[in-house]
Amino acid sequence: MESESKNLLELHDIEAGYGRAALVLRGLSVVVPPSSVVCLVGPNGAGKSTVLKVASGMLVPRSGSIRIDGRDVTGDGPQRMLQNGLAHVLQGHSVFREMTVGENVMLGAFTVSDEKVVRERVEFVQNLFPIVGERWKQLAGLLSGGQQKQVEFARSLMVSPKVVLLDEPSMGLDPKTTAKVFEQVARMRDAGTAVLLVEQNARRALETADIGCVLDLGRVHISGPAAELLADPTLADLYLGGQPSSGTDASTRS
Amino acid sequence: MSASLLLQAVILGVLLGGLYALLAAGLTLYFGIMRVVMIAHAAFLVLAAYLAWWINREMGIDPLLSLVVTVPLFFVIGVLIQRLLVSRLKPLTLTMMSVLLTFAVALVIEGGLGFLFTGTQRRIPLSYASDSLNLFGAQVPVVKLIAFGLAALSLALLFLLLKYTRFGQALRATIQHPEAARLVGINTDRVAGYGFGLGLATAAIGGTALSLDATIYPSLHWHWIGPLMAIIVVGGLGSIPGAAIAALVLGVAQSLLQLPMGPTWAQTVFYIALFLTLMFRPQGFFGGRLAKRF
Numbered sequence: 317m318e319s320e321s322k323n324l325l326e327l328h329d330i331e332a333g334y335g336r337a338a339l340v341l342r343g344l345s346v347v348v349p350p351s352s353v354v355c356l357v358g359p360n361g362a363g364k365s366t367v368l369k370v371a372s373g374m375l376v377p378r379s380g381s382i383r384i385d386g387r388d389v390t391g392d393g394p395q396r397m398l399q400n401g402l403a404h405v406l407q408g409h410s411v412f413r414e415m416t417v418g419e420n421v422m423l424g425a426f427t428v429s430d431e432k433v434v435r436e437r438v439e440f441v442q443n444l445f446p447i448v449g450e451r452w453k454q455l456a457g458l459l460s461g462g463q464q465k466q467v468e469f470a471r472s473l474m475v476s477p478k479v480v481l482l483d484e485p486s487m488g489l490d491p492k493t494t495a496k497v498f499e500q501v502a503r504m505r506d507a508g509t510a511v512l513l514v515e516q517n518a519r520r521a522l523e524t525a526d527i528g529c530v531l532d533l534g535r536v537h538i539s540g541p542a543a544e545l546l547a548d549p550t551l552a553d554l555y556l557g558g559q560p561s562s563g564t565d566a567s568t569r570s
Numbered sequence: 571m572s573a574s575l576l577l578q579a580v581i582l583g584v585l586l587g588g589l590y591a592l593l594a595a596g597l598t599l600y601f602g603i604m605r606v607v608m609i610a611h612a613a614f615l616v617l618a619a620y621l622a623w624w625i626n627r628e629m630g631i632d633p634l635l636s637l638v639v640t641v642p643l644f645f646v647i648g649v650l651i652q653r654l655l656v657s658r659l660k661p662l663t664l665t666m667m668s669v670l671l672t673f674a675v676a677l678v679i680e681g682g683l684g685f686l687f688t689g690t691q692r693r694i695p696l697s698y699a700s701d702s703l704n705l706f707g708a709q710v711p712v713v714k715l716i717a718f719g720l721a722a723l724s725l726a727l728l729f730l731l732l733k734y735t736r737f738g739q740a741l742r743a744t745i746q747h748p749e750a751a752r753l754v755g756i757n758t759d760r761v762a763g764y765g766f767g768l769g770l771a772t773a774a775i776g777g778t779a780l781s782l783d784a785t786i787y788p789s790l791h792w793h794w795i796g797p798l799m800a801i802i803v804v805g806g807l808g809s810i811p812g813a814a815i816a817a818l819v820l821g822v823a824q825s826l827l828q829l830p831m832g833p834t835w836a837q838t839v840f841y842i843a844l845f846l847t848l849m850f851r852p853q854g855f856f857g858g859r860l861a862k863r864f
Contacts, residue, residue: 374752374753394753394755395757399755406749406750410753411747412750412751414742414746415742423739423756426736426739426740427755471754475755
């Protein structure tokens with residue numbers, strides 16, 4: 317009962333896979349509380365991206381349930397999930413390259429019909445990501461990788477989502493830009509949007525996250541406050557590429 | 571070769587290129603949205619030309635008025651083809667299989683036209699068929715000007731539709747990143763259906779424009795599909811402005827080459843351009859940055 321009111325998004329005992337191939341997720345459960353960043357880490361093939369695809373309705377789970385604000389939304393497709401309050405930012409670059417930054421952001425509000433709300437959201441995302449306003453009329457494909465990511469974030473926030481799903485936001489970015497992207501993730505949370513994050517760059521992501529979940533073989537192996545996971549030496553060895561050497565230059569071994 | 575003859579060839583080439591641009595626009599849309607190679611596009615052009623001719627013969631009205639019927643009709647047929655046939659192809663082999671599928675559709679249309687109207691060559695008797703205007707000293711047939719005007723108007727409308735309407739935005743987003751388009755709430759299946767319909771609607775206009783100035787027969791589409799395919803490859807697959815530029819360039823080239831080589835050999839310019847493109851710039855000459863631009 318309590319968990320229903322506390323958590324924005326709950327995935328419970330999810331089993332999912334692609335086509336007739338073996339299951340990727342085997343009884344996975346994850347919860348996202350309000351105004352928090354939850355980070356899924358784990359080895360390649362653990363099913364991290366699949367969790368997000370299930371949550372955003374791109375992949376219908378074979379069993380298990382998805383709840384948003386306590387309401388069962390299992391089986392809803394991408395459009396319905398968007399209306400339910402989940403926005404998904406894909407891995408790699410997913411801006412509409414040959415459209416302007418403005419057109420990209422406005423397409424984020426494709427399902428929003430109230431023009432006043434759209435105007436407010438444009439202002440909101442321009443404040444959160446100043447680059448969006450500065451480059452409004454430029455082709456999105458001409459921006460740098462980090463800037464494109466911000467356009468994607470801004471696009472996903474146009475529907476005022478309850479939870480944003482971020483798939484490997486630092487992929488292909490240099491360390492400096494990566495740091496900036498995680499800064500933006502924290503700003504999104506501080507602006508009131510919860511984030512479910514999947515990252516290869518586990519240590520860096522856990523530094524930003526509030527809650528960490530270690531995925532292995534399709535289920536959550538360990539979960540807890542991100543800071544605790546970071547401090548756990550065994551875990552660091554197994555999943556985070558060894559102990560941090562010292563201070564800030566800790567990065568994952570790939 | 572006199573200067574006025576050259577000027578005439580250039581003007582006729584531009585007019586022809588404009589028509590090519592319209593005829594190729596549909597092919598670009600199908601490929602851009604769905605990676606479908608639509609062999610039957612030219613067959614639909616010929617079907618539209620036949621409908622214009624038939625309506626003119628039965629009711630005695632101007633072939634341009636047939637557009638009122640053929641444009642919506644072709645749009646609906648396009649949506650149905652996408653929904654009932656193309657969407658059943660497996661994504662992995664879609665492009666290859668679409669060649670076979672639409673080849674079959676082309677044969678059905680050709681066979682149907684032959685069955686209904688026989689293989690006899692037809693031409694719409696127009697009161698203004700032999701009228702011409704004097705443009706900068708060159709004699710330009712009125713029918714070619716009408717066809718060009720129709721093409722320019724349709725392409726301008728297509729541009730405005732794609733650039734400024736909600737549907738156009740959704741269509742471009744679907745072309746550029748289908749997965750991201752779904753995630754912003756665009757029903758990409760529906761958009762693909764309407765996109766196919768839009769492509770076929772351009773065939774209705776193109777076929778009617780063609781009927782003003784051409785002798786038509788059921789197998790005429792084989793004569794057209796090669797040059798049109800060459801145009802979209804030279805222009806950069808999926809790029810509407812690219813196809814339009816390639817169409818104009820090749821139209822003018824064909825028209826100029828007709829002077830020394832005659833019409834049959836001038837037609838080879840499409841295939842030479844195609845070979846050169848595949849050899850030196852397989853992504854097309856206007857593909858890169860310009861592709862998917864609107």
